Amino acid sequence: MKKEVNNKNNLMDKIISLCKRRGFVFAGSEIYGGLANSWDYGPLGVELKNNIKQLWWKQFVQMRDDVVGIDAALIMNPKVWESSGHISTFSDPLIECKKCKKRFRADQIDLKNCPECKGELGESRQFNLMLKTFLGPIEDKDSIVYFRPETAQAMFVDFKNVLETSRKKLPFGIAQIGKAFRNEITPGNFIFRTREFEQMEIEYFIKEENWQEVFKHWQKEMQSWMIDVLGLKQGSIHELDVPSSELAHYSKKTIDFEYDFPFGKKELYGLAYRTDFDLRNHFKDEVPYKEEGVEPFYPHVIEPTFGVDRSVLAVLCGAYQEEDERIVLKLKPQLAPYKVAVFPLLKNKPELVAKAKEVYDNLKKDFMVAFDDRGNIGKRYYSQDEIGTPYCVTVDFDTLENNEVTVRDRDTTQQEKIKVSELNNYIKEKIYGN
Numbered sequence: 287m288k289k290e291v292n293n294k295n296n297l298m299d300k301i302i303s304l305c306k307r308r309g310f311v312f313a314g315s316e317i318y319g320g321l322a323n324s325w326d327y328g329p330l331g332v333e334l335k336n337n338i339k340q341l342w343w344k345q346f347v348q349m350r351d352d353v354v355g356i357d358a359a360l361i362m363n364p365k366v367w368e369s370s371g372h373i374s375t376f377s378d379p380l381i382e383c384k385k386c387k388k389r390f391r392a393d394q395i396d397l398k399n400c401p402e403c404k405g406e407l408g409e410s411r412q413f414n415l416m417l418k419t420f421l422g423p424i425e426d427k428d429s430i431v432y433f434r435p436e437t438a439q440a441m442f443v444d445f446k447n448v449l450e451t452s453r454k455k456l457p458f459g460i461a462q463i464g465k466a467f468r469n470e471i472t473p474g475n476f477i478f479r480t481r482e483f484e485q486m487e488i489e490y491f492i493k494e495e496n497w498q499e500v501f502k503h504w505q506k507e508m509q510s511w512m513i514d515v516l517g518l519k520q521g522s523i524h525e526l527d528v529p530s531s532e533l534a535h536y537s538k539k540t541i542d543f544e545y546d547f548p549f550g551k552k553e554l555y556g557l558a559y560r561t562d563f564d565l566r567n568h569f570k571d572e573v574p575y576k577e578e579g580v581e582p583f584y585p586h587v588i589e590p591t592f593g594v595d596r597s598v599l600a601v602l603c604g605a606y607q608e609e610d611e612r613i614v615l616k617l618k619p620q621l622a623p624y625k626v627a628v629f630p631l632l633k634n635k636p637e638l639v640a641k642a643k644e645v646y647d648n649l650k651k652d653f654m655v656a657f658d659d660r661g662n663i664g665k666r667y668y669s670q671d672e673i674g675t676p677y678c679v680t681v682d683f684d685t686l687e688n689n690e691v692t693v694r695d696r697d698t699t700q701q702e703k704i705k706v707s708e709l710n711n712y713i714k715e716k717i718y719g720n
């Protein structure tokens with residue numbers, strides 16, 4: 287048992303090291319000693335993250351008739367957080383060690399003494415997780431505002447504006463991707479828990495009587511997203527029906543989708559039935575939804591919520607594999623930062639380099655492409671395997687004769703000869719299926 291835990295911790299170290307070495311994720315503000323678990327996405331990380339966000343937006347907004355998107359201001363009127371209940375209830379129990387002064391989340395440690403120094407722990411108190419700042423030049427209590435702790439509230443506050451401009455009828459959803467901030471007591475586990483992170487959320491508005499059916503629909507949609515789009519293994523995903531004593535203040539039912547991260551089984555996403563709690567609290571003076579033939583009413587809400595950074599981490603953990611001679615990220619091709627890499631067989635043969643550049647420029651019209659002419663071909667393959675590039679294309683002397691290149695598949699390592707004129711379509715078909 288101990289060995290397994292060690293191996294898994296080791297896996298996390300390897301993933302963090304690969305992320306830094308290859309430019310997926312770096313420690314934020316590193317040259318100044320970093321800043322309390324903040325992380326920056328590098329050139330490859332931002333591609334992976336953007337691919338996830340774009341696929342999500344396409345699948346849940348653009349390809350559906352019943353969901354529209356918004357991109358709201360990050361700092362909202364503080365009254366939003368009064369009405370939503372965040373000012374009074376969005377808190378975690380904080381406990382401090384009397385000896386070393388370290389702080390912990392009381393619900394995350396089940397010890398009587400400090401886990402660090404074994405000193406006596408103080409009383410637990412509630413600590414509000416919203417990050418505060420001042421808007422404008424005067425720093426007094428009237429200028430206090432909060433960085434949003436979730437993207438969700440803008441979808442409720444903008445409900446009427448969206449309804450009137452999109453002319454949607456129930457059931458319909460509003461989606462948003464954006465940053466959220468929480469003054470987490472104990473950030474950690476790399477990009478799993480940070481104080482600044484991104485969410486992809488949908489508030490799906492329904493008639494109360496349909497909530498169970500719609501909840502099931504979104505449960506299936508989320509399962510299919512994790513397995514078919516992100517490529518996570520079914521056996522690594524677990525659904526936890528959150529016990530009623532632990533439900534958030536707005537929720538009548540929540541399922542946490544947990545993933546087997548190397549540091550344990552932890553929440554990846556959530557699906558909640560938020561009732562009409564939010565719309566009722568924001569639209570106190572005016573019932574916001576009317577339909578012909580019935581009295582105006584408050585729609586109920588099903589909320590599927592997806593953490594972007596936890597998606598990136600789960601994808602990296604699931605894709606990382608060590609084989610005899612190589613480390614390979616078996617990313618779904620649609621998620622991979624580079625779809626294809628182009629190599630001239632030899633760097634010092636100008637005709638090979640020129641032909642390889644031509645192939646590269648042509649591929650760039652359709653894909654993110656890497657170009658590498660360093661060292662031997664085997665090393666170049668391994669270097670692309672490590673960042674998950676699904677296809678490598680080599681231009682050799684035969685190419686100059688017959689216009690055929692060698693395409694090597696990341697997962698099988700099989701090689702195939704393909705005509706340059708058919709290359710873009712070949713890769714397109716392999717990656718997108720048509």
Ligand code: ATP
Nearest residue numbers: 470478479480483553554555556591592593595596
């Ligand atoms: P946890 O129990 O892990 O603190 P939560 O239940 O408070 O999470 P939600 O409020 O449901 O999380 O937030 C929705 C999603 O946002 C989560 O499922 C997760 O993917 C992501 N998320 C929440 N907090 C963080 C964080 N501090 N860092 C990164 N992602 C986060």
